[in-house]
Amino acid sequence: MAQSAAPAVFPQSSAAPAPITLPVRAIVPWAVFLGVLMLALLYFVGAEQGATALVSGENVHEWLHDGRHLLGFPCH
């Protein structure tokens, strides 16, 4: 089957394409929620130890210990 050498002709539209609108008011609450969640996770992985500890004991520290070393936070 031979292909034709003629260029493809696309229909021309005189109407401009509609701009894409982002629902910012719907995204902002989720962005704030995820930001706070990530800050809490960053605190527990990076600073929940010693003088900055909110939870007494070593359970939180030991539970997140591998993540702390993986992300390069100072530990011991």
Ligand SMILES: [Zn+2]
């Ligand atoms: Zn460690």
